[in-house]
C-alpha cells in the first residue's frame with residue numbers, strides 16, 4: 065500500500081534546479097533508500113517530505129494527505145533525524161527529550177519508551193555536548209521517535225560513525241521497522257546500508273536515474289564474473305577463444321563474464337584439471353552506483 069507519493073516534484077532555489085520532475089512512492093512498512101553524490105538533491109527531497117520546505121511544482125502526499133494543505137496532520141505522523149543533530153548541547157539527554165515531548169504534548173511515558181528503544185537509559189543524565197557521535201545519534205533517533213511516528217526520515221543518519229556503532233544503530237532501526245511496521249526513508253552514502261532497503265532510488269543532479277530493489281538493480285546493471293587465478297590459463301583461453309566464447313586476460317588472471325549458473329558449472333567441468341584457484345564475483349550495489357556515475 066502506497067504511504068508516501070511524490071508526483072512530478074521540482075524544487076528550485078532561485079534559478080537553481082535542485083530537483084527536477086521527481087516521482088517516487090514508498091509503501092507502508094518498507095524502507096526506501098535514496099542514494100546520490102554530494103549535491104544530488106537528497107536533503108532537498110527529505111526537507112520536502114518532512115514539510116520543512118514546499119515544492120516549486122508537483123504534489124506530495126503522505127497517508128493520503130497532501131503535504132501543503134494538511135501540513136499539521138502530516139507532521140503528527142513523521143519523525144525526522146537530520147544530518148546535523150538538533151539537540152541542545154548544554155542540556156542532558158533526558159532534558160532534551162522531555163522538552164521535545166512537551167512540545168508534542170506527549171504522554172509521560174514517551175520519554176522512557178524512546179530511551180528504552182534506543183538503549184540510552186545509561187546516558188540519560190549526561191550533557192549532550194559531552195557525548196560521543198554514536199551516543200548523540202541514538203539520542204537524535206530517540207527524539208525523532210517520541211511521538212511514535214508512522215514514518216521516519218533519516219538524512220545520512222550514520223555519517224562519521226564507526227562500523228560497529230553503525231551496525232548497532234541499524235539493528236535497532238530495522239527492529240522498529242519489523243515489529244511496528246515503521247516506514248523508513250533514508251538517505252545515505254553507505255551502500256551496505258542501502259542494501260538493507262526494500263527499494264532504492266538513485267538521484268543524480270536532481271533526477272531519478274535508477275530505481276529498483278537491491279537485487280533487481282544488481283541483476284540488471286551488473287555482471288557476475290569468474291576470475292581464474294591459477295592453473296593452465298593459456299590452455300583455457302586458447303580453447304575458449306577458439307570456440308568463440310569471450311575470455312579475457314585481466315592482470316595476469318583470466319576473466320570470464322558469466323551469464324548463467326549452468327555456464328559456470330560447465331566451465332568448471334570442462335577445466336577441472338586446469339583450474340587450481342578461482343573466484344566467482346557477483347556484481348555489487350557499488351558497481352550499480354559507480355557505473356551510473358561513469359555513464360553520466
Ligand SMILES: Nc1ncnc2c1ncn2[C@@H]1O[C@H](COP(=O)(O)OP(=O)(O)OP(=O)(O)O)[C@@H](O)[C@H]1O
Nearest residue numbers: 077080081082100101102103104105106107108109
Ligand atoms: N537553501 C539552498 N539554497 C540554494 N541552493 C541550495 C539550498 N539547499 C541546497 N541547495 C543546492 O541544491 C543542490 C542539492 O542540494 P542537497 O543538499 O539537496 O544535496 P544532497 O544530495 O543532500 O548533498 P549531500 O550529500 O552533500 O548532503 C545543491 O546544488 C545545493 O547547492
